[in-house]
Amino acid sequence: MSENASDGLLVSERETEDGLLVAVCDADILGETFTEGDLSLSVTEDFYGGDVADAERVAASLAKCDTANLVGETAVSIALEQGFVDEANVLDIDGTRHAQLVWM
Numbered sequence: 001m002s003e004n005a006s007d008g009l010l011v012s013e014r015e016t017e018d019g020l021l022v023a024v025c026d027a028d029i030l031g032e033t034f035t036e037g038d039l040s041l042s043v044t045e046d047f048y049g050g051d052v053a054d055a056e057r058v059a060a061s062l063a064k065c066d067t068a069n070l071v072g073e074t075a076v077s078i079a080l081e082q083g084f085v086d087e088a089n090v091l092d093i094d095g096t097r098h099a100q101l102v103w104m
Contacts, residue, residue, distance in 0.1 A: 009075055011061050012050030019066025023048045024058050024079075026072025034094035041093050043071055059084075068101040 010030060012023045025048040033042045048071065053061075055078045062068055062084045070076050070085070076097040079085045085099045092098075 009053045009055075009058055009072075009078075010048060010050045011053040011058055012048060013061055013065070016067075020064060022061045022065040022068040023050065024053075024061070024068065024070045024072075024075040026074045027052065029072050029096065032096075034096045034098075036092075036094045039091070039093050041071060041096070041098055062101065065101070066103050070099045070101070071096060073097055 008027050010025050010027050014021050025043050029043050058078050059082045070079050076090055076099050084101055090097055090099045
């Protein structure tokens with residue numbers, strides 16, 4: 001991970017039997033776990049660790065994915081601004097925003 005990762009985003013792309021899965025997180029929350037009530041979200045290196053990216057790269061990945069998981073204020077904001085997710089479908093878990101995207 002580059003020295004600037006704490007200022008940006010991480011994006012990971014992997015092929016699954018259901019198509020391209022994209023995981024995006026704000027770099028500064030990698031390794032954190034957020035819990036609220038029965039919900040728990042772990043931002044693990046295994047799942048969310050990836051390449052340092054800017055908003056343009058994230059939008060390009062979301063445009064070609066079949067499924068996406070996004071966590072963090074910046075990651076979710078990009079998906080909202082680009083029209084990939086709707087605000088009504090964004091969760092707030094312990095102060096952190098989370099959204100999922102599935103193209104059907």
